[in-house]
Amino acid sequence: xxxxxxxxxxxxxxxxxxxxxxxxxxxxxxxxxxxxxxxxxxxxxxxxxxxxxxxxxxxxxxxxxxxxxxxxxxxxxxxxxxxxxxxxxxxxxxxxxxxxxxxxxxxxxxxxxxxxxxxxxxxxxxxxxxxxxxxxxxxxxxxxxxxxxxxxxxxxxxxxxxxxxxxxxxxxxxxxxxxxxxxxxxxxxxxxxxxxxxxxxxxxxxxxxxxx
Amino acid sequence: xxxxxxxxxxxxxxxxxxxxxxxxxxxxxxxxxxxxxxxxxxxxxxxxxxxxxxxxxxxxxxxxxxxxxxxxxxxxxxxxxxxxxxxxxxxxxxxxxxxxxxxxxxxxxxxxxxxxxxxxxxxxxxxxxxxxxxxxxxxxxxxxxxxxxxxxxxxxxxxxxxxxxxxxxxxxxxxxxxxxxxxxxxxxxxxxxxxxxxxxxxxxxxxxxxxxxxxxxxxxxxxxxxxxxxxxxxxxxxxxxxxxxxxxxxxxxxxxxxx
Numbered sequence: 071x072x073x074x075x076x077x078x079x080x081x082x083x084x085x086x087x088x089x090x091x092x093x094x095x096x097x098x099x100x101x102x103x104x105x106x107x108x109x110x111x112x113x114x115x116x117x118x119x120x121x122x123x124x125x126x127x128x129x130x131x132x133x134x135x136x137x138x139x140x141x142x143x144x145x146x147x148x149x150x151x152x153x154x155x156x157x158x159x160x161x162x163x164x165x166x167x168x169x170x171x172x173x174x175x176x177x178x179x180x181x182x183x184x185x186x187x188x189x190x191x192x193x194x195x196x197x198x199x200x201x202x203x204x205x206x207x208x209x210x211x212x213x214x215x216x217x218x219x220x221x222x223x224x225x226x227x228x229x230x231x232x233x234x235x236x237x238x239x240x241x242x243x244x245x246x247x248x249x250x251x252x253x254x255x256x257x258x259x260x261x262x263x264x265x266x267x268x269x270x271x272x273x274x275x276x277x278x279x280x281x282x
Numbered sequence: 283x284x285x286x287x288x289x290x291x292x293x294x295x296x297x298x299x300x301x302x303x304x305x306x307x308x309x310x311x312x313x314x315x316x317x318x319x320x321x322x323x324x325x326x327x328x329x330x331x332x333x334x335x336x337x338x339x340x341x342x343x344x345x346x347x348x349x350x351x352x353x354x355x356x357x358x359x360x361x362x363x364x365x366x367x368x369x370x371x372x373x374x375x376x377x378x379x380x381x382x383x384x385x386x387x388x389x390x391x392x393x394x395x396x397x398x399x400x401x402x403x404x405x406x407x408x409x410x411x412x413x414x415x416x417x418x419x420x421x422x423x424x425x426x427x428x429x430x431x432x433x434x435x436x437x438x439x440x441x442x443x444x445x446x447x448x449x450x451x452x453x454x455x456x457x458x459x460x461x462x463x464x465x466x467x468x469x470x471x472x473x474x475x476x477x478x479x480x481x482x483x484x485x486x487x488x489x490x491x492x493x494x495x496x497x498x499x500x501x502x503x504x505x506x507x508x509x510x511x512x513x514x515x516x517x518x519x520x521x522x523x524x525x526x527x528x529x530x531x532x533x534x535x536x537x538x539x540x541x
Contacts, residue, residue, distance in 0.1 A: 081375050083352075083376070116405065118403075190484055190508060192454060195508070218357065239283070261356060261380065
């Protein structure tokens with residue numbers, strides 16, 4: 071069973087729908103005991119980091135999530151879920167979970183494209199991810215695959231060894247993190263068509279060992 | 283770099299497409315769920331549903347369409363038409379849409395943009411704007427005026443100022459429809475698109491006038507649009523989304539070619 075953590079951060083049903091489509095049993099829940107019993111956890115979400123942390127703390131899920139990742143539970147972060155596993159975010163100056171060393175930064179307001187035009191924020195739409203090494207969760211993807219992003223803040227790991235995927239939007243940012251039993255992506259695999267479904271299917275089969 | 287998005291728009295009334303769509307073997311499709319699936323497979327980057335259902339009793343039919351679409355396509359989609367409150371937005375989002383678009387409703391009640399952005403995040407709220415070219419006058423300095431109810435009512439609002447106001451109120455994106463170009467298949471309103479897109483910092487989807495692939499090229503380059511909305515050009519099978527993307531890619535426009 072895959073547990074999808076419900077911490078009141080946006081509509082979490084799209085991840086559940088994608089897993090149903092793949093024939094994978096899952097449950098959207100905020101009950102720590104139900105999540106404890108799951109062999110895999112997905113930590114999704116859209117919204118603001120500050121509010122997300124308040125909700126996680128009030129539900130006691132912040133400490134449990136740290137425990138689960140540390141104890142080896144296979145975990146996938148998506149979008150805001152990925153951002154709050156870092157130490158902190160410039161969004162609301164939020165202190166976050168600190169599972170991954172590093173911070174989450176706002177795209178600078180003066181970001182420009184190659185023609186010198188201001189880039190739009192949020193970074194919204196389809197973009198490439200360049201993977202720096204093979205990983206079971208990102209196996210079988212075409213080099214031309216693109217993924218759907220919508221975000222104004224981006225993850226900046228303190229140590230590049232945590233980063234596995236990179237994306238260019240005026241600057242090069244970390245779009246995917248992989249470390250031991252944890253994988254986290256800034257884009258939305260549940261909204262990225264076939265390549266996104268491939269990542270979710272890979273995650274459902276993954277035993278949680280990073281083949282680094 | 284970010285790809286330019288190609289977005290088919292489906293008009294839905296009482297749960298059915300308002301015009302049948304011709305597909306492979308010239309089969310006429312009247313079911314919006316099947317049409318959405320077909321466009322998903324052709325490489326659409328996003329899908330827009332516009333609900334033109336007149337009676338509020340039939341709103342639940344649209345929610346059922348949204349739920350069925352969400353079970354079968356795994357790209358973002360938005361729903362617009364008749365959304366008057368945060369509760370209307372919530373119902374559509376819980377049914378599975380990523381974004382909701384507000385148009386006439388936001389002109390009548392601009393606070394709807396803020397309320398939606400606060401409840402669901404800026405990325406959820408698309409400001410739809412119907413625009414007509416008019417003579418420049420003090421209250422319309424850009425020469426483009428916001429119209430509502432399909433272009434029948436002039437609002438006295440300047441299009442560029444309304445776009446900026448929508449952005450500051452928290453819209454995450456603008457869908458900019460030229461009423462003059464809409465349905466002509468003679469090309470997008472390039473001037474208007476460039477004017478708005480270059481002066482707001484949120485993505486702009488150009489709408490109205492696509493009749494051939496060159497029109498998309500123009501609006502995505504000269505018009506500086508972030509995305510192009512298309513309807514008749516694909517509904518009547520003049521082109522497939524794949525054809526359009528192959529052309530744009532050959533012209534050096536970055537579009538998503540793998541799906």
